[in-house]
Amino acid sequence: MNTVIRSQLLRFSVGRGQQFRFSTAAANGNDLVIGTVDETLGIAMLTMNRPPANSLSLEMNEAICTSLKTMESNPKIQSVILSSSNPKIFSAGLDVSELVSPHPDRLPKFWNSLQQLYLDLYGSRLAVVAAIQGHAPAAGCFLAMACDYRIMSSGDIGGEGGGDMKKRFVPTIGLNETQLGIAAPPWMGQLLVRTIGFRQAELALAMGTLFPPDRALSIGLVDAIESEQHGAESTIIEGLSELLPSISKDQASNPLMQKAFKQATTFAKIPPHARVASKLVTRQSHIHDMIATRDEDTAHFCGFVTQEAVQKNLIAYVEAMKSKSKKK
Numbered sequence: 001m002n003t004v005i006r007s008q009l010l011r012f013s014v015g016r017g018q019q020f021r022f023s024t025a026a027a028n029g030n031d032l033v034i035g036t037v038d039e040t041l042g043i044a045m046l047t048m049n050r051p052p053a054n055s056l057s058l059e060m061n062e063a064i065c066t067s068l069k070t071m072e073s074n075p076k077i078q079s080v081i082l083s084s085s086n087p088k089i090f091s092a093g094l095d096v097s098e099l100v101s102p103h104p105d106r107l108p109k110f111w112n113s114l115q116q117l118y119l120d121l122y123g124s125r126l127a128v129v130a131a132i133q134g135h136a137p138a139a140g141c142f143l144a145m146a147c148d149y150r151i152m153s154s155g156d157i158g159g160e161g162g163g164d165m166k167k168r169f170v171p172t173i174g175l176n177e178t179q180l181g182i183a184a185p186p187w188m189g190q191l192l193v194r195t196i197g198f199r200q201a202e203l204a205l206a207m208g209t210l211f212p213p214d215r216a217l218s219i220g221l222v223d224a225i226e227s228e229q230h231g232a233e234s235t236i237i238e239g240l241s242e243l244l245p246s247i248s249k250d251q252a253s254n255p256l257m258q259k260a261f262k263q264a265t266t267f268a269k270i271p272p273h274a275r276v277a278s279k280l281v282t283r284q285s286h287i288h289d290m291i292a293t294r295d296e297d298t299a300h301f302c303g304f305v306t307q308e309a310v311q312k313n314l315i316a317y318v319e320a321m322k323s324k325s326k327k328k
């Protein structure tokens, strides 16, 4: 089983100027999260890198938390861009293999790692900008909602088919759990209520709605949408190229990444104590509520997911997902 190696988590190599890079790796050596830092600007980038879909396993949750904590422990850093190495999937949500026929010891650990990810991200002293390239269903949407600012791709990248038949790629975002025959946990559902308001959230949760970018923007699920049509070389903005990890260097002229970079730079210039204090005004009570009900939430989740009927739905869902992927 791949567990994140905590004692050897970070591999630092000093780059140009004030920049350095690190990665948080699983036991097999794969970099689950790649981090880059610009101490002069006060910003960092965390690139999720768990092919094929950045789904959230126990190890992935831990890797994101550890990377974030590393950034928080650096007093020069004030904001972070959370991005994906996959240009079509921000995160596919929970790794469904964690839910199907789960090991009884691992299941509560897995859920705890997700709760911790929520607490660390939502309560971070850093301003986190989600650069949502591609799909963000279920816990992928939750990840974005736990950030401070969300910029989503308008989806006009790499169509399929070519010519007149060119099919437009439209990413979606939302809590679609009911479509899997499960319900989002209360704290995740409440995060949607806090983000888009009661009635919109009530409907979206019941229907398991996945919103295309324009709808997501109109209901406030994302703060901005941006094209990913790469601009001319001259539009490259200073500092972004150095901040991008080597696997994403081609993103330097991507307007979405540029907007995320500008937003992170703006956040980094706000007096940090005031920014953090005002963040707590809106978030602290929700965090406290979650901590108070954490054990109960874990017990409920484990009991719910292991029910025979729920397992049946999940198995059918995974099979449908695999056969769809095979047909491609």
Ligand SMILES: CC/C=C\CC/C=C/CC(=O)SCCNC(=O)CCNC(=O)[C@H](O)C(C)(C)COP(=O)(O)OP(=O)(O)OC[C@H]1O[C@@H](n2cnc3c(N)ncnc32)[C@H](O)[C@@H]1OP(=O)(O)O
Binding pocket: 052, 053, 055, 088, 089, 091, 092, 093, 094, 095, 096, 097, 135, 137, 138, 139, 140, 176, 177, 180, 182, 183, 184, 185, 300, 301, 304, 305, 321, 322, 324, 325, 326
């Ligand atoms: C009381 C509370 C109780 C329970 C609460 C439980 C809370 C759950 C929250 C969740 O997050 S559940 C997970 C929900 N996630 C999804 O439903 C997303 C499923 N995936 C998709 O819809 C699509 O994959 C996509 C829209 C993200 C991307 O579509 P596309 O670009 O067409 O890629 P493919 O579908 O071909 O997928 C590529 C590859 O990735 C694998 N994969 C996708 N999603 C997941 C996942 N969530 N977990 C694990 N693996 C996933 C997929 O099987 C393909 O793998 P191959 O090896 O077959 O290529």
